[in-house]
Structure formats: structure tokens, C-alpha cells
Amino acid sequence: MNITADDILKQSHLSITSSRIKILNLFLETKGALAHGDIEKKFGGKFDRVTIYRTLQTFLDKGIIHSIPTADNSVQYALCKDDCTAGHHHDQHVHFICNQCGNTVCLDDVHVPTVKLPIGFTSTQVHMIVSGICKDCK
Amino acid sequence: MNITADDILKQSHLSITSSRIKILNLFLETKGALAHGDIEKKFGGKFDRVTIYRTLQTFLDKGIIHSIPTADNSVQYALCKDDCTAGHHHDQHVHFICNQCGNTVCLDDVHVPTVKLPIGFTSTQVHMIVSGICKDCK
DNA sequence: GTAACTGCAAAATATTTGCATCCTT
DNA sequence: AAGGATGCAAATATTTTGCAGTTAC
Numbered sequence: 001m002n003i004t005a006d007d008i009l010k011q012s013h014l015s016i017t018s019s020r021i022k023i024l025n026l027f028l029e030t031k032g033a034l035a036h037g038d039i040e041k042k043f044g045g046k047f048d049r050v051t052i053y054r055t056l057q058t059f060l061d062k063g064i065i066h067s068i069p070t071a072d073n074s075v076q077y078a079l080c081k082d083d084c085t086a087g088h089h090h091d092q093h094v095h096f097i098c099n100q101c102g103n104t105v106c107l108d109d110v111h112v113p114t115v116k117l118p119i120g121f122t123s124t125q126v127h128m129i130v131s132g133i134c135k136d137c138k
Numbered sequence: 139m140n141i142t143a144d145d146i147l148k149q150s151h152l153s154i155t156s157s158r159i160k161i162l163n164l165f166l167e168t169k170g171a172l173a174h175g176d177i178e179k180k181f182g183g184k185f186d187r188v189t190i191y192r193t194l195q196t197f198l199d200k201g202i203i204h205s206i207p208t209a210d211n212s213v214q215y216a217l218c219k220d221d222c223t224a225g226h227h228h229d230q231h232v233h234f235i236c237n238q239c240g241n242t243v244c245l246d247d248v249h250v251p252t253v254k255l256p257i258g259f260t261s262t263q264v265h266m267i268v269s270g271i272c273k274d275c276k
Numbered sequence: 277g278t279a280a281c282t283g284c285a286a287a288a289t290a291t292t293t294g295c296a297t298c299c300t301t
Numbered sequence: 302a303a304g305g306a307t308g309c310a311a312a313t314a315t316t317t318t319g320c321a322g323t324t325a326c
Contacts, residue, residue, distance in 0.1 A: 014305095015299085015300050015301075015304090015305065015306070016300075016301095017299075017300070017305095017306060017307080018299090018307095019306085019307075020306090036290090036291095037290095047307080047308080048307070048308050048309075049290090049291090050291090050292085050293090050307080050308075050309085051306080051307055051308075053290095053291065053292080054306080054307085055306095058306095066209075067209050067210070067211070068209070069207035069208050069209045069211075069265075069267055070207050070211075071204075071205045071206070071207045071265065072205070073205070073211055073213040075211045094253060096255070096259060096261075099262065107255070107256065107259075109256065110253055110254065110255065110256070111253075112253070113251035113253065115232060115248055115249075115250070115251065115266065115268065116248065117234070117245070117248065117268065117270075118245065118247065118248070118273065119273065120272070120273025120274075120276050121234060121245075121268075121270060121271070121272055121273055122270045122271045122276070123234075123268045123269065123270035124237065124269060124270040124271075125209075125268070125269045125270070126266065126267070126268050126269075127207075127209065127265075127266070127267040127268075127269075128253065128264065128265070128266050128267075129207050129264070129265040129266075129267070130253065130255065130259075130261045130263070130264050130265075131261065131262060131263045131264075131265075132255075132259060132260045132261035132262040132263070133259070133260045133262075134258070134259055135256065135257065135258025135259055136258075138258050138260070152280095153279090153280060153281065153324085153325050153326075154325075154326095155280090155281060155282080155324075155325070156282095156324090157281085157282075158281090174315090174316095185282080185283080186282070186283050186284075187315090187316090188282080188283070188284085188316090188317085188318095189281085189282055189283075191315095191316065191317080192281080192282085193281095196281095
């Protein structure tokens, strides 16, 4: 049984509203990551720009989504895995950005190697962003 | 012998101008990475906002600096190593972002492990961003 | 002297905030 | 009914573009 947008909102103690459901469903349907602009385009004026900003921020706060660092400063968001709790992410997965189609996908099955940091450094989170050509654009 | 801002500009066939020298020197003096805002603050109105944008873009194009992906979408820039040529970066180094002091540093001595990508994916660049507490903030 | 770079002004974008209204619980 | 969420308007902030004046080579 797949988890529904409804479930996710309940788990995070958020009111179940139409825009949250729609945005969450978009994330659930999309295999890759989404930028603010993608969401806006997808719903073309269906609801307010500002609502998208606020909804994304709320989801971030609750740990429902996480942001993916990108080199071109477009902000990408993706659903968190089950082991993410509010404010404390365990997402150690690899993100792949295709230079051809521009899509960002989570490579869930690729394991992020642990790196040995210099003395005195403590790591709480590791992101690995690989860019290149994805299998669809090959 | 240390390389100078002057040398770098000559190597990239760029005119040697005051603002380019100053910005490059700032990079050379700074061990960590710089965001657009940092540069602006550092020179407090010394020269135009727009000049900074254009200078950074030029440096990016020439492969003098590279941008570092960050999770909070502030765009960070850092000097490229010698083995970077225009448009083709070999920077496989790890960046560390301190959650305490906010500084971004390049961990040049930490080797980025190669990851095995799923069939069909080709990688041209790998970024690894580790966040946590740096040795100075410990 | 010519091409390239800079500063200023302004346009285009992107993000944040305040407040009245509407929806969820 | 009460608290929270949304939409609209507007304030801020960020980035881009055009053009005239200046500087590097």
C-alpha cells in the first residue's frame, strides 16, 4: 500500500488543505526533484505563488521534503524518505542532475560513501551531487 | 612562488582591471568560499553590484572560479585548482559548510570517493558537500 | 584607436510580509 | 467558534539588460 498525501499531512500534524494535497501529490507522482518554478508551471495560476512558497517552507520545516543543493542556484526540493524526522534529516542519498534534460533524480540505490574528515570536523549531513548525462538522454 | 591575481588574468586572456584584481585577491586571501553578498560587503560600495555579478560570471566562464552547491541556495564561489580549464572542471574535492560559523571551506586533502552509478548514467562532475561543525567552532 | 570593462539607470525576477477572508478541525 | 491557511496587494531583494563614458592594450 502506498502512502498518500493525506497520510503524510496527518503524520506531520498539518491541516489537510487542497493546495497541500495537490503539491504533495505532484511530489509523489514525480520521480525527480521539483523547483519552485516547476510547481508553479504545473499548476499554471491554479493557486498563488505565495502559497507555493509558504507550502514548501512548511514542508521543509516538518521534514516532509528537503532541499537539494545545486550549482546553478535553482532551488530543488524532493520528498524525504521515511527516516527523516522534522529538522533532522538522515538523507544520505546521491542526487543526479542531468546536464541534458535538466532533471534531478534521487539515486536511492546508490550508497554515499563516508569520507574521512580532517581532525576536528564533525559532519551532520552529507550531500553528493553528481552531474552528467542520465540514462534517458544517453 | 605564489601565483598572483595578475598571473591568473593573463592566463585567461582577460584585461587586467582594478575590480578584477581586487576580487581575485579577495579569493586568494580567503581560504574559504565566497558568496556574492560577501564580496559586496567586503568592498562596501567600492564598486558596483553589477560589476560583481559580471566579474563572477566572467571568472566562471573562464574556469577561474567554480560555484559550490549549497542547501540553502546561497551561491558560493571558490577558486579553481590548476587542473581546471575553461568549461571543464576536474574539481572533485569536498566542500565543508560549518553550521556554526557559516563558512564554506574546501577540503582539498579529502578525496572524493567514486560512486558506482546505475547503468546508463555518465558523470562529468561530482560534488560532495558535507555540513557540520568545523574545527574552529568545535 | 579599438575593443573591452564599468557605472548608472531601469527593467525583469524572485522572495517576503501584512492583512482581510476563507477553510479545516 | 478558533486557529490556521490562502489570496491579494505591496514591500524587498535579487539578477539582468542597455547604454554612455572610461580604461586597458
